[in-house]
Amino acid sequence: MRKQNYLNNKDMLKEIHKSKLSYCHLMDEDYGRFDIIVESYDDIFDPEVIQQAKENRASQLSSQGYEESYRKWQASGRRTKDKPKQAETRVNPEEINTDELIFRLMTYDHVPGDSKRKTNPKTEADRHVKVNFPPFKHYAKHDGEIREVVRSHWEGGIDNGKFSTTHGHTTNELAKMYIKLCERYSMRSNWRGYTYVDEMRSHALMQLSQIGLKFNEAKSQNPFAYYTAVVTNSFTRVLNLEKRNQNIRDDLLQENGFNPSFSRQLDHEASEKAKWDEQMEKERKEATGTNF
Numbered sequence: 001m002r003k004q005n006y007l008n009n010k011d012m013l014k015e016i017h018k019s020k021l022s023y024c025h026l027m028d029e030d031y032g033r034f035d036i037i038v039e040s041y042d043d044i045f046d047p048e049v050i051q052q053a054k055e056n057r058a059s060q061l062s063s064q065g066y067e068e069s070y071r072k073w074q075a076s077g078r079r080t081k082d083k084p085k086q087a088e089t090r091v092n093p094e095e096i097n098t099d100e101l102i103f104r105l106m107t108y109d110h111v112p113g114d115s116k117r118k119t120n121p122k123t124e125a126d127r128h129v130k131v132n133f134p135p136f137k138h139y140a141k142h143d144g145e146i147r148e149v150v151r152s153h154w155e156g157g158i159d160n161g162k163f164s165t166t167h168g169h170t171t172n173e174l175a176k177m178y179i180k181l182c183e184r185y186s187m188r189s190n191w192r193g194y195t196y197v198d199e200m201r202s203h204a205l206m207q208l209s210q211i212g213l214k215f216n217e218a219k220s221q222n223p224f225a226y227y228t229a230v231v232t233n234s235f236t237r238v239l240n241l242e243k244r245n246q247n248i249r250d251d252l253l254q255e256n257g258f259n260p261s262f263s264r265q266l267d268h269e270a271s272e273k274a275k276w277d278e279q280m281e282k283e284r285k286e287a288t289g290t291n292f
Helices: 009-021 041-045 047-075 172-186 197-214 223-255 262-288
Strands: 024-026 036-038 102-106 136-142 145-152
Touching: 009 024, 009 172, 009 197, 009 223, 036 041, 036 047, 041 047, 041 102, 172 197, 172 223, 197 223, 223 262
Parallel strands: 036 102
Antiparallel strands: 024 145, 102 136, 136 145
């Protein structure tokens, strides 16, 4: 069997996509996928963009075809001579029909404005209502013309619906990935020894649930790195907070004549030893007349 990582970018991207679609209006379920991400409506008609979309679509179909062939091969007895080859399922981009392409346009056009949200707005996002992930629309050929077929953060129809950021949800599989990532990260040697590691995990899980969907596929295809950075920052934030609280407790104990924590005592001993070593080295240099 092929080696499987406990988490991989492909599965994470798939669950992120499903989660985002739960916040969207879809003209049809088939329009839920996308072949390329563009920044302006005019890019949809750019020949180079269309060619890249065809290549992306061909790559997706090739991958899906190979996975299906591999599953059938495993179910049929896994004879070596019958093992599928990727070349057998490769799709030629030139065979992709342009009318089947779906374009994702990153836009805030349908998001209500909010001039009071930021005093000095610097980005387009600062001028609109806060959303839980970058808004977008999908465009595809429908009834012979390019039309909007998907709209994010929208409940109901395009003409009679309304803007909404609360009607969707994170999929169960993506939530399990959050939990697994936090648990595995907390088992690293530099974290697992802390008595408050459970608090670190819960804080990181809360952060992931709040900003997990903010991952932007237009900028990266590596959500694992993005989520790991979120978890690292959460763990570090809890560690710094606990250290600050511990210093306050130790100061209060010392002021009232009690012994501080064992960590404070060890730090004090190490500091005194360093001072002693430095003083002894200084005296040795003076006695030998050396300055280096």
